[in-house]
Amino acid sequence: MSSFSADPSHPRYQSLLSRHRLEQAAKQGMLADSALIAHGRGEAYDYLIGEKTSPNALEATKNALAHLMAGKNPVISLNGNTTALAGYELMKIAEYLQCPIEVNIFYRTEQRINALFGYLDEIKQEHDINVNILGKNPDTKIPGLKGPRAKCCDEGIYSSDVILVPLEDGDRCEALVAMGKTVIVVDLNPLSRSAKMASITIVDEISRVAKSMLNLIETNDLPVIEIEFNNNKNLQASVNIIAGNYRSV
Amino acid sequence: MSSFSADPSHPRYQSLLSRHRLEQAAKQGMLADSALIAHGRGEAYDYLIGEKTSPNALEATKNALAHLMAGKNPVISLNGNTTALAGYELMKIAEYLQCPIEVNIFYRTEQRINALFGYLDEIKQEHDINVNILGKNPDTKIPGLKGPRAKCCDEGIYSSDVILVPLEDGDRCEALVAMGKTVIVVDLNPLSRSAKMASITIVDEISRVAKSMLNLIETNDLPVIEIEFNNNKNLQASVNIIAGNYRSV
Known part of the structure; x- marks a missing residue:
């Protein structure tokens, strides 16, 4: 990653760092045209929730991790923005869960897939992370979706019982729920269709969520499934x- | 502009069209790296206000136009996003007002300036619009600002008494107000620093605002200054x- 010179004491340092990461990822060909716009929408919602993790978001994060730990075939799906913002942390979490990562993007092109794999492989080698990254050669489809965005891997998303799909769009979220999976999304807009469709919605910024999950694992502060969890x-x-x-303006 | 194939009956057609215009402008080198992210923030706020012009935004638009009409030296300042979203309408409004347009961008590079002038000149010739476009050779500075973003033109922004600066950042808005100008901004976030600093803030999407102003002019439905206008x-x-x-969720 290129140098980023903002002052870490700046109150919006994390937000500026995330923005920088996305701009770099765009230059490296990792993102679709609409990805920066989507990130901007996220920035606006994050600003509205105070750019910090709310108590309910932390609870949802813990419950999500508990479900991933309890899954028979959990999987973590990465798109371009998620890769740029939290690729390292999510690969570390997958390593702990001994589950695969699947790179799965809405606007699939070989150029983007190669850029994303190149980026992840570099981090993986640098940090010696033992994780299986799927998605280069999808061999099946998500029922109910059309075109390239239906493509997925049989040993990844298709066979999973619990799936973490940060920043997912509404159609795909719905299709995954219809397959009977426990679908965990990360979405800063609590009123989005994905947010409403998912089994567990973490209304928080993906890099905070991934750091928080990884911290729970590394400090051995492991959560259990919350039976009473109500996503609404x-x-x-x-x-x-x-x-x-x-209201408090 | 390249073809855009969305169905005009789609409820979010205008939003999708604006997004397409920004993506095209990015490809043409008209925008800074952060411009698409800024547009995404705008999309999120526009979604929150219902993607339509509110009564108070229409009132602010009318009052803004009345001030521009009454100004001795009005000017319309264009940045990259504004040019892409409403370049035609704002040039038509400037022609009616017999005032200059000034292309004035935060991250100034020769390449961007040339791309923006190329885009505007093409529209200007195609529609035979009689307007003076400044900003290629700034010859003075806005007091209180540092670096390239302080640059402006003496016969444009510097000497203006009323200025329409859509999508302005907080620092520049503050510096223009400090110069004693009537500063009109268009900002979808009513809590932004620009929104709070400006003389008149139109909390609406720039292409709707520009179309609305142009419509007032073309139908000769000309507003008068509202003495009682209170921006707060x-x-x-x-x-x-x-x-x-x-609340109504």
């Missing part, structure tokens, strides 16, 4: 935070 | 719309 209540709590921030 | 009340009305949309 979880979403409502995030909606309340945003509405509250506007 | 105007901002509060937009904040209430966003908070209301969250």
Whole structure:
């Protein structure tokens, strides 16, 4: 990654660092045309929730990790933005879970796939991470989706029972839920269709979520499944935070 | 502009068209790295205000046009995103006002300036618009700003009494206000520093604003200055719309 010179004491340092990472990823051909715009939407929502992890988001993160740990065939799906923002942490989490990563992008081109694999392989080797990265040669399809975005790997997304798909679009989220999977999404907009469709929605910024999950693992602070978890209540709590921030103007 | 194939009956057609225009502008070298991210933030806020012009935004638009009409030396400042989204309409408005356009960008490079002038000149010739476009050779500076973003033209921004600067950043907005100008900004986030600093803030999407202003002119529905206009009340009305949309979830 190229140098990034912002002052770490800047109150919006993390947000600026994420923005820089996305701009670099765009230059490296890792992203679709619309990826930077999508990141901007995320920035706006993150600003509205205060650019920090809410209590309900932390609870959802813990519950998500517990489900991933309890899964028979968990998988972590990476798109371009997720790779750029949290590729290292999510590969480390996959290594701990002994589950595969699947690079799975909406606008699939060979050039983008190669750029993403190049980026991940470099981090993997540098940090000696033992993880299987799928997605170069998808061999099956997600039922109910059309075109290149239906493609996935049988030993990855297709056969998974629990799937972490950060920053997923609504159609795919719905199709994965229809397959009977426990679908965990990370989405800063608590009112998006993905947020409403998912089994567990973490309304938080993906690099904070990934760091937080990895920290739970590394400190051996391992969560258990929360039987009473209610995703609608979880979403409502995030909606309340945003509405509250506007009321207090 | 390249072809854009979305169905005009799609409920989010305008938003998709704007996104397409920005992606094209990026490919043509008109935009800074961060421009698409900024557009995404705008998309998120526009979604929150319902992707339509609110009554208070229309009132602010009318008052803004009245001030531009009454100005001795009005000017319209264009950055990359504004040029891509509303270059035609804003040049037509400037022609009516007999005021100059000034291309004035935050991250100034010769390559970007040339791309923006090329784009505007093409529209200007195609539609036979009689307007003076400044900004290629800035000859003075906005007091209180540092670096390339301080540069401006004496016969444009510097000497203006009323300035329309859509999508302006907080620092520049503050510096222009400090020069004693009537500063009109267009900003979808009613809580941004620009929104709070400006004399008149139009909390609306720039292409809707520009179309609306041009329509007022073309139908000869010309507004007068609203003496009682209170920008804080105007901002509060937009904040209430966003908070209301969250409360009604």
